Amino acid sequence: MGFLVTESPSDRALWLRTKLDSANRAYHELDAPIINDAEFDVLFRELVALETRYPELLVDSSPTQRVGGPLSRKFLSLKHSTPMLSLSNVFDAEGFYAFCDRVDQSSEKDLVEFVIEPKLDGLAISLIYEDSKLIRALTRGDGVAGEDVTENVKTIRDVPLTLNCEVPLNIEVRGEIYFDKDDFETLNLRQMKSGDKIFVNSRNAAAGTLRQLDSKITASRPLTICCYALVNANLIQKITRQSDALKFLHSVGFKTSSDVQLATGRANALAAFRDFEKRRDNLPYDIDGVVFKVNDLGLQKSLGSVARAPRWATAFKFAPDEATTKVLSIDVQVGRTGVLTPVARLRPVFVGGVTITNATLHNMDEITRKDVRVQDTVVVRRAGDVIPEVVKVILSERKSNSIPYQMPMDVPNRERLIRTAQLIHFCSRKAMNVDGLGDKLIEQFVAKKLVHDFADIYTLIEADLVALPRMGEKSARNVLVAINNSKETTLPRLIFGLGINGVGQATAQSLAEEFNSLESLGQTSAVELEKIPDIGPVLAENIVEWFSTAANQHSLKKLVEVGLIWPTPAKTDAFKNKATLTCVITGTFPELPRELLKERLNAKGIRVVSTLSKSADFLVAGAKAGSKLKKARDLGIRVLEEADARLLLNDEISVDQLPKYHK
Numbered sequence: 001m002g003f004l005v006t007e008s009p010s011d012r013a014l015w016l017r018t019k020l021d022s023a024n025r026a027y028h029e030l031d032a033p034i035i036n037d038a039e040f041d042v043l044f045r046e047l048v049a050l051e052t053r054y055p056e057l058l059v060d061s062s063p064t065q066r067v068g069g070p071l072s073r074k075f076l077s078l079k080h081s082t083p084m085l086s087l088s089n090v091f092d093a094e095g096f097y098a099f100c101d102r103v104d105q106s107s108e109k110d111l112v113e114f115v116i117e118p119k120l121d122g123l124a125i126s127l128i129y130e131d132s133k134l135i136r137a138l139t140r141g142d143g144v145a146g147e148d149v150t151e152n153v154k155t156i157r158d159v160p161l162t163l164n165c166e167v168p169l170n171i172e173v174r175g176e177i178y179f180d181k182d183d184f185e186t187l188n189l190r191q192m193k194s195g196d197k198i199f200v201n202s203r204n205a206a207a208g209t210l211r212q213l214d215s216k217i218t219a220s221r222p223l224t225i226c227c228y229a230l231v232n233a234n235l236i237q238k239i240t241r242q243s244d245a246l247k248f249l250h251s252v253g254f255k256t257s258s259d260v261q262l263a264t265g266r267a268n269a270l271a272a273f274r275d276f277e278k279r280r281d282n283l284p285y286d287i288d289g290v291v292f293k294v295n296d297l298g299l300q301k302s303l304g305s306v307a308r309a310p311r312w313a314t315a316f317k318f319a320p321d322e323a324t325t326k327v328l329s330i331d332v333q334v335g336r337t338g339v340l341t342p343v344a345r346l347r348p349v350f351v352g353g354v355t356i357t358n359a360t361l362h363n364m365d366e367i368t369r370k371d372v373r374v375q376d377t378v379v380v381r382r383a384g385d386v387i388p389e390v391v392k393v394i395l396s397e398r399k400s401n402s403i404p405y406q407m408p409m410d411v412p413n414r415e416r417l418i419r420t421a422q423l424i425h426f427c428s429r430k431a432m433n434v435d436g437l438g439d440k441l442i443e444q445f446v447a448k449k450l451v452h453d454f455a456d457i458y459t460l461i462e463a464d465l466v467a468l469p470r471m472g473e474k475s476a477r478n479v480l481v482a483i484n485n486s487k488e489t490t491l492p493r494l495i496f497g498l499g500i501n502g503v504g505q506a507t508a509q510s511l512a513e514e515f516n517s518l519e520s521l522g523q524t525s526a527v528e529l530e531k532i533p534d535i536g537p538v539l540a541e542n543i544v545e546w547f548s549t550a551a552n553q554h555s556l557k558k559l560v561e562v563g564l565i566w567p568t569p570a571k572t573d574a575f576k577n578k579a580t581l582t583c584v585i586t587g588t589f590p591e592l593p594r595e596l597l598k599e600r601l602n603a604k605g606i607r608v609v610s611t612l613s614k615s616a617d618f619l620v621a622g623a624k625a626g627s628k629l630k631k632a633r634d635l636g637i638r639v640l641e642e643a644d645a646r647l648l649l650n651d652e653i654s655v656d657q658l659p660k661y662h663k
Contacts, residue, residue: 009050009333010424010439013057016047020063046388054336055496055504056425064308074213075147081172082231084124084140086308087291087315093270096292099314100266103294106302111265112294115242116272118259119289119315120226121203122178123210125153127227130170132163139210143308149210153177155219160253171236173254175227178206180284183222202286227254234297241295259283262295273316280318289317322381322391323356325349327374330361330405334414336421337501342367342407344390349380351388356380359388364407373402420446422499426454430505431497432489433596435482444468453551454497455558457483490599491518491566500546502539510535511543518556518566522547567600567649581606582615586629587622589642594622600649612637620645 023040044063051058058064090096103112126146128136137153138146153159156177163169179187184202191198199205209221230236233245243262250256259276263269269292276290294300294312303311326347333341342361349356359380361367370393372378377397378390411417423442427434434457445451450464460483465476495518496508503511510532515521521543529540546552583606589597597620598608612619612628618638621629632639640648647653 008439009054010057013047013050013054016043016050017059017062019043020047024063054421054425055430056336056421056428059429074211075149077141077145078136078138078148079145080126080138080141080143081128083143084126084146084174085143085305085310087313088309089289089315089317091317096270096273096314096316097266099292100269102311103299103303107299112299113241113262113264113296114269115246115293115295116261116263116269116276117228117257117291117293118276118283118285118287119291119317120176120178121201121286121288122176122206123203125149125175125177125210125225126231127153127159127173127175128171129163129173131168132165134159134161147211151215152210152212152218155215156223156225158225158255164251164253169252172231173227173249174229174231175225175254177210177223177225178202178285179222180224181286182284183224187221225255226257228256228291234301240297242293242297242300243295245297277318289315291315322379323349323351324377324379324394325356327372327376327378327390329374330367330372332408332411334411334417334421336418336425336499338414338418340407340411342405344372344378346378346380351380356388359390361390367405367407371404373398373405375399375402416446419452423451423454423457425499426497427457427486428497431493432486433493434486436479437482441468441479453555453558455555455562455564458487458559458562458564487562487564488596489564489566490596490603491516493599494518494564494566495521498546498552501542503543507535507539522553522556567603581617582609583607583618583620584609584612584616584628584632585620585622586612587625589622597645601645604649 020040020043023043047062048064051062051064088099090099100112124140126136126138126140127134128138134150134154136148137150137159139149141147154161163171179202181202184199184205187205188198199208205221206223209218209223212218227249228246230239230245230249233239233242233248236248239245239248243260246256246260261272261275263272273290273292276287280287292314294303300310300312305311327344328347329345331343331345333343335341341363344359344361346357346359361370361372370390372390372393377394379392379394380388381391420443423446424439426432427437427442429435437457442451445457445460448468450460451457460480462473462476462480465471465479466473491512492505492509495503495511496505511521514532515524524544526537526540526544529535529543530537535543583601585594585598585601585608588594601608601620606617609616612631612635614635614637616632616637618640619628619632620640620642621632622642629639644653
């Protein structure tokens with residue numbers, strides 16, 4: 001039996017990010033996919049699972065933090081009026097009911113009504129109309145901006161160029177561009193006869209067709225569209241529900257799905273899903289699941305969205321594929337909280353379009369329940385919770401000399417591995433954001449006994465770093481500068497960085513807002529913590545236990561001694577009401593990272609927006625500020641430089657005391 005002590009989760013995450021980025025580029029920029037959709041989804045979900053289990057692995061550039069893919073350089077990119085988000089996914093009734101529970105918490109009705117739509121396998125598109133005429137068509141792109149494919153979209157027969165309405169309309173409509181099954185088969189037959197490329201699936205064919213530089217090629221292929229969203233539908237009179245929006249879209253000339261259903265309550269909604277599941281193969285188009293949307297637009301607004309997806313909708317994916325293979329070995333992985341996780345190493349097997357080589361066994365209880373042993377033949381599945389899992393053992397194929405698996409009580413160098421993982425998490429981008437301090441370097445710090453706890457990071461000197469392999473004086477100085485810059489942080493980042501078991505970014509933010517200081521948080525009881533939404537008894541006890549541990553108290557004291565600062569929200573009259581002030585940030589800030597500046601301003605109750613208008617209270621201008629600075633002065637808006645912002649953040653000056661302009 002081997003231990004995963006040399007094969008780190010960070011290496012796997014790096015491989016997954018690289019693989020997914022390459023796949024995204026091949027698909028979005030080159031229109032030449034290198035893996036199929038099923039394999040991409042499995043790799044993507046595995047990366048999500050790794051980043052969830054090891055938050056220190058999450059980086060801003062991860063494919064999981066982006067909607068869609070990179071923008072093609074072949075087309076002009078334009079910003080969406082509102083982001084085009086992705087959908088969250090559920091894979092079983094339990095996951096769907098959890099989604100329903102979250103919806104019910106915000107609803108005043110006993111039973112919520114859902115619109116149920118087929119999840120088409122195509123390419124998302126945004127159609128913009130002015131005076132009832134199509135003026136722009138944008139792909140999803142990266143969710144923030146999309147590719148301008150207007151001329152190609154105009155060739156699709158089901159896209160209205162002029163709306164069928166008496167009063168001219170300015171609207172934005174979103175939908176899916178795809179091929180019907182029969183049309184896709186006809187297209188591939190034509191491609192084969194002419195000696196051209198055969199498309200792997202209809203989704204890739206639709207993406208490639210829509211991104212042709214020659215719109216005549218797009219026009220020659222039978223693309224169609226199904227529209228499912230009217231942006232800001234609530235602004236149009238009498239539209240208060242998603243179903244009303246769909247009827248309106250159909251009335252002015254858009255093609256909408258004839259298979260949409262309405263269901264009240266989760267039981268009826270689940271029954272509708274089962275109905276789609278049975279009819280899936282007989283539908284004229286490909287679907288890989290069903291989309292559930294809260295019908296009431298007011299409730300949609302209350303539920304809001306998270307970074308990548310709306311809270312009021314989810315995609316219920318169809319059951320994953322399964323296959324049989326052999327367990328070659330069972331390895332053990334060490335987590336940052338010290339938990340040992342068994343992982344089955346499998347004989348490579350192709351499942352639903354992807355090759356699987358390992359699967360999670362979760363814990364010893366799970367291994368005992370399923371009685372998984374080395375050399376067993378097992379059924380594996382691309383599980384809904386993103387990592388491939390072992391479903392069951394085929395006992396009829398078990399060898400007579402098979403012995404039950406025994407979980408090791410410990411692994412070599414476990415304490416060192418745990419300490420390393422904790423420090424990697426503490427220094428990660430979402431925590432203290434020590435730029436340039438990578439996993440390998442932290443591993444060396446721990447191995448050389450240069451660092452024992454969080455505060456020791458800030459006591460390192462140049463001589464410590466230069467003595468390490470492949471570390472020159474310039475690199476050492478850069479690392480020390482990054483470490484020093486990270487001393488100025490925010491309370492949510494620090495709480496998250498402490499690595500308290502179960503405390504993610506959202507919980508850290510909630511704790512910071514509730515208690516305002518580490519002292520208050522550290523002195524609270526489990527009973528008080530449980531009053532905070534999403535904090536249950538186990539998490540509350542984890543928090544109390546962390547702060548009551550003498551070693552952790554000592555570590556926090558040392559962090560203060562080495563100069564770490566995390567300002568608490570101001571209590572001055574200027575900031576009594578949250579978000580009463582609005583500002584825009586522009587330019588670069590060498591001494592105060594822009595992301596940190598935004599967090600500090602938000603903590604003060606100042607809302608940071610991206611678009612400058614006359615309603616903004618002030619502009620924070622760094623080096624190389626451009627057109628926004630000129631516009632602010634033209635509009636008579638206060639302009640702050642970085643030094644001004646620091647005075648404001650440290651309560652040394654109020655907004656009213658700042659100069660109207662800053663030369």
